[in-house]
Amino acid sequence: xxxxxxxxxxxxxxxxxxxxxxxxxxxxxxxxxxxxxxxxxxxxxxxxxxxxxxxxxxxxxxxxxxxxxxxxxxxxxxxxxxxxxxxxxxxxxxxxxxxxxxxxxxxxxxxxx
Amino acid sequence: xxxxxxxxxxxxxxxxxxxxxxxxxxxxxxxxxxxxxxxxxxxxxxxxxxxxxxxxxxxxxxxxxxxxxxxxxxxxxxxxxxxxxxxxxxxxxxxxxxxxxxxxxxxxxxxxxx
Numbered sequence: 001x002x003x004x005x006x007x008x009x010x011x012x013x014x015x016x017x018x019x020x021x022x023x024x025x026x027x028x029x030x031x032x033x034x035x036x037x038x039x040x041x042x043x044x045x046x047x048x049x050x051x052x053x054x055x056x057x058x059x060x061x062x063x064x065x066x067x068x069x070x071x072x073x074x075x076x077x078x079x080x081x082x083x084x085x086x087x088x089x090x091x092x093x094x095x096x097x098x099x100x101x102x103x104x105x106x107x108x109x110x111x112x113x
Numbered sequence: 114x115x116x117x118x119x120x121x122x123x124x125x126x127x128x129x130x131x132x133x134x135x136x137x138x139x140x141x142x143x144x145x146x147x148x149x150x151x152x153x154x155x156x157x158x159x160x161x162x163x164x165x166x167x168x169x170x171x172x173x174x175x176x177x178x179x180x181x182x183x184x185x186x187x188x189x190x191x192x193x194x195x196x197x198x199x200x201x202x203x204x205x206x207x208x209x210x211x212x213x214x215x216x217x218x219x220x221x222x223x224x225x226x227x
Binding site: 102 | 117122145149155156157158159164203205207215216218219220
């Protein structure tokens with residue numbers, strides 16, 4: 001199993017550009033999550049999904065959108081990128097929600113200039 | 114607001130030294146507690162977790178953590194570290210009433226020198 005994969009690994013965006021961060025898992029997990037980690041800070045939840053077709057906001061959803069059309073994929077869309085979105089983005093999945101073990105992807109380092 | 118404090122931002126040890134990383138949470142109710150680890154170039158992975166029962170929890174690679182409710186603490190320990198323990202360690206807690214909110218600490222970077 002590949003586990004949780006994320007693409008790209010690095011990206012530089014100009015202010016106002018848009019992009020989609022891809023996340024896929026092959027463990028048939030219902031729960032998927034997007035986090036961001038700013039320098040010197042803990043991970044903060046952006047959006048999550050409890051199954052295909054169901055998404056909900058986390059702690060810091062502004063400026064982002066998600067979709068979950070399949071169990072495997074959970075892309076994160078950034079519209080009108082801003083410098084405040086410079087961060088490392090982690091995708092994760094779990095079988096039993098946040099009470100269970102989360103499996104993390106390798107992260108995407110995004111810089112907005 | 115609920116939060117997690119990891120007081121040690123950067124810890125440097127020699128191999129065979131004992132390790133204790135501090136973690137304190139701010140919430141008066143029931144919590145579930147986790148330690149995650151990120152080895153260099155690798156994904157975050159679960160080290161151990163506490164939900165209920167014995168407050169001394171054993172995890173992978175010889176790590177353990179003790180939940181002390183009166184101190185709101187969940188410190189991570191290892192009696193003898195190895196060079197391969199060099200990593201970043203994150204404490205996190207889950208509010209039992211709100212399973213949609215997992216709160217992470219800022220992480221502790223551990224460097225172990227041979």
